[in-house]
Amino acid sequence: MKLKFKKLLLNLGLLSGVTTIAISAQCNTPKQINGGKEVIPPDKPVKPNKPINNGETTGETNELDKFVQDFETNLEINKENSGEFYESVSRGDDFYYDRVKKVIISVPKGTFPNWTQEKYSPLLDFGEFTNDIEAKNIQLANPDNPTYKSSDGSNKISSKIKLSVNESNDIVVSFKLAKYFKDGNHIFSSEICTKTLGKILSKELVEKMKKLTEAEENTTFTYPDAENVLLSDADESKIVKIIPDGYELAEFKAVKNDEDQYYDYTIIFKLKISGTDIVSPKNVSKTIKNFKKSPRILELESKAKSEIENSIAKLEIKFANIKAYNIVVKTFDQNTQLTESNGIFDYNNKPNFVVNNSDDKVYKYELKNLRRSNDEMFVTVKASSIVNNSIYVEKEAKIKPDFQRGINPYNMTTEQQHEYLTNELNKIEFVNPFFSKDRTYINKSMNQKLNNKSFWLDTKNNDLLYEFGNLSVEKNEETNDKTFYIELSLSFQDYVPTEAKPRQKLNKKIKINLDELGVDKLNKINLAKNKQAIQDIEAPTATVDINYEPEIKSEYYVDNEAQKLEPKSLSVKANILPIYKHFNESGNDTIYVDDQETYDNLLSNSANKVLWEIYKFDENNNLTSNNVFFKNTPYLVNNKYIQFTAFAFTDFRNENGILTAKMVICEKNNAANNTMKAAYNENRVGIVRVKILSPNKNKSDVKTEAKKAKLYLDFTNLYKNKTVKFTFKNIQNYTVEQIKDNKELLKQNVNVQGLHDEWEIIDYDDLRTNSKKPGHLFFKCSIRIKGSAISTFTKFVELEGFKTA
Structure with a gap:
């Protein structure tokens, strides 16, 4: 086994030379047990020849190929989960690369990982290698089919790892290296990473290996009174070895590392289960630190800390974005003390701060102790050497006012x-x-x-x-x-x-x-971008149910074309619907189609149709939305009764080019009941025949009526909501009788607030009094859109406060 010790001060930029100490450890040849069928995984397994992928390659594949050897060398079975790994291999599970945690996990064969909901044990990993600044953005891909098409049509990297057991019972893992790009043009290594991880182990041996791993972790080495002993004066024979019961040292080597950056005793060892031939499959290393520092080491550390301070001074710390800023400010407002547990540095596993101009190859940076002074924020930066975290500097830095992403x-x-x-x-x-x-x-x-x-x-x-x-x-x-x-x-x-x-x-x-x-x-x-197209969405067409008839007795469907007969339900004068009365008056029998398409549809295919028109209101009785096919008069749109009324249009006829229809006015029995068929009382029905005008043939009428209706509705809503207010100058000095017959006096003294700028009141009319409301005057306003011929009379406006006798 070979260990490389790079000088700390080279990493700090103080030296230009590199010294490498090679430490050789003699390894025993792995011994077979159980008749040669099971062996401890070898320290250096023989690698098969690498297959070359002649499939997907790009001009940048060589950039990934240079990492193939490193990924192969560093791939190893996770010690803590080795038993689970061998069980997964025995079951024939599928293996996938977790690009976030940079480990390989397993799922039942034929299934896929649920990355957002499930937690998986790391079975294979690459140690510290994947944290390397150049390697951390590299992903693993399937060696045979490195990409697949997702449901949205985009080109994705397949993270399924190829794992097989050959005829010799060796576990072989293979994959390609990949680099992700948003446009789907990912880059893959031309070479395939392949590594043999030894043979499948029995459950009994797996359990023993697991305990052996625990024993390795619990093995410790110390040196008495190290703080007062220079490393150069340390004696190997004085090293205290503490080994768990049932285990013994199979190999041991102690090496003094006084190459500036380490300054410790490195122990390389293997354990053996007492009374067996089972030995640690790999060399294990531990260190003894805290030796008394020599003047040379102290001087070099001082220089190193000076370089760290210079590094901190160059840092540029920003909030990640406006959301991160809001989170931090909110936390400040809610807490007097800010700690990591407040979520001040990370929120939902995302960092709130970004550190720019950092040298991640040399230093590890930590942020802590955030404080706010007026509108400025400061944070303490701890920068430590990656190779020796005992060398560090803490210094406060100001957070930049601009965000890493987006404006501030x-x-x-x-x-x-x-x-x-x-x-x-x-x-x-x-x-x-x-x-x-x-x-x-x-x-x-x-x-x-x-x-x-x-x-x-x-x-x-x-x-x-x-x-x-x-x-x-x-x-x-x-x-x-x-x-x-x-x-x-x-x-x-x-x-x-x-x-x-x-x-x-x-x-x-x-x-x-x-x-x-x-x-x-x-x-x-x-x-x-080679992504799947999005389907267009059409608007729903008007529903015309040719089979549906409202649940109202047939005798009430009496055409009242002569405008003399009334349905039986309205024979009692007090029971006559106001809306019915309005449309039954001469000149009020015309409505307008909302659009030409609906008009043409009704004109060409008018038989046996029923169209329902329903109005909806908010809590202030203002019209909010409706299922309306026809533009009606302001009377209809604003009449308070229509919130309890539906209109069924039936029996459409083309009479000499004029479309007419029977309009059945159906009053709700219970306004809270929204069920169409059950909600309308058969004893509250009125029927009239109305003319339906085309928007194309009656452009001026439709336009005028529609704008009048909107003007009436807008004014009514503003007056109801008290946005539009009427006052009268010195109202206490006048009686309503003085004003009722003197419209000019009303014009001279009335004041109106809250009208839209494009509106104007051009006249007042129908001035009235009410004996039940002394001191109150009622009148209508003629309101107009400035610069147009669009005008309408409003509902009655009320003024109160006139002098009474």
Whole structure:
């Protein structure tokens, strides 16, 4: 066996020479037992010739080939789990490489590891070698089929290790070395790593080997009064050997290492089970330290510590990202003392800090004792020599204000935050609908169906939060073309506002490009990366059930085309539905189709259809969403009765190019019952025949009515929520009788707050009083969208506080 001792000061950059001490240990030839069928695994097994893989190679394979010998040499059976390893081999289990822990594990044959849910015992490992800075990013791959296609179509590295038992009962492990790349163009070694791990052992021998390993760990060597003895003066005969009962030394060699970086006694030994021929399969090494340091060693350590201090001074310590910063600040706010147990340095197994400009080949760095002073943070860095951790320096360092990944908005002034968000907003010229369903909802102005995932941005800043709001449309009166816009809000992702720096959110109306879908753009990117395409999603079509009839008695389906007859259920005057009464009045018998596609469908195939139209409201009785095929008058949309009412449209007819339908008005018996068939009382039914106008043939009517309806609804909601408020100047000096017949006096003294900037009140009408409410005046407002012909009268507005007699 050969041990290499590299000088510490070479690693520290103080010396240029390398001295290697070779220590030879004579090994006994492994002895056979049980008739030659089982042997202790040899110290140096004979390696078979390496097969060359003529399959997947790249121009960089030689970079991996140079590590093949190192991986073969360092691969060994994990001592603590050797018994489990031999049992897995005997069962014929499958073996996989854990790229995170850098060990080989086993699972039942034909199954796959569940890396997120299960914990597996390391059966094979590479010792400290895989922690090497050059080797730690190398993975292991199957030697025959190093890649496989995942469910999303991407090219993945197969971590299944090939393990077999040959005719001589030798366990042979083989694999390729691999380097992962996100685009799927992974690199593999051209050579295959192959190592023989000895023969399968019996359970009895495995148990003995396990106990032998425990005995090796419990064997200790000490030197009396080492603190007062120079290593050069130490006498090997004075070494105290403490060996567990039932075991004895098969081999022993003590070597003084005074090559600067070690300065200790290294003991190389093998144990033997007393009374048997079973010997440690490998050399075991232990060290005796704490000898009195010579002046030369003290001088060199002083220089080494000086170099460590210089290394710490060059370090650049940052927060990993904004989430890490938030975690640390939150922990500071909740704890007076910060320790590793607070999760201050690592959260969910991810480091909160990143150390740049470090020399990981020479030093090991630890962070501790975090403290905060005003808006700055400091941390103590402990840097120790990798080859001798007794040489170390602790020094406090300031944490940089910028993050390793992403920007730090906390380090910006309010003005700088605003400028940054403005610049990012100005970069966005348009967005695309993501799926076909999103494009359909946009074309139908169904804002309630859209969310943040409904849109695609060609470029996105991961430091920012993109939130999509209200949809709007502009129409070219000459070409009839529509241009859709979406309101986009931009703010800092994961930003925690403070009183000094509240969250900034900037808004901008962004044009929607309907010509291309986001899913198509994404699939082009996926295709270039050899990834599986994402399936487009279409919007659901309007459901027309040709077999369904509402559960209302047939005698109530009486066409009232003459507008004289009433259904029996409405024969009692007090029982007449207000909505029915409205549509039964002359001039109120027209509704508008929501879109041309629905209109054409009804016109061409109108027989035996039933369409249900249902309105939904929030807790403030504001319309939130509906299953609406038709644009109706403001009366219908805002009438309080429709929250208890459904409309069944049946018996569609094409009469001289005009589409008509029977509108069955069905009142709910119990407003809390959402079951369509059971919820509507058969004794609360009204029936009228209405005209259905096409949006293409009646463009001006549809547009005007739709905008009027929206204007009425928006104003009503704002007035209900007390956003729009009416006051009267010196109201206590006037009586309602003075104002009721003097509209001009009302105009001169009324004040309105909370109106949208694009609205204006152009008139007041229908001024009324109520004997049951003295001092109260009621009136309607004529409200208009500025610069347009769109206007409507509002519901009654109430003013109170007038002088009473």
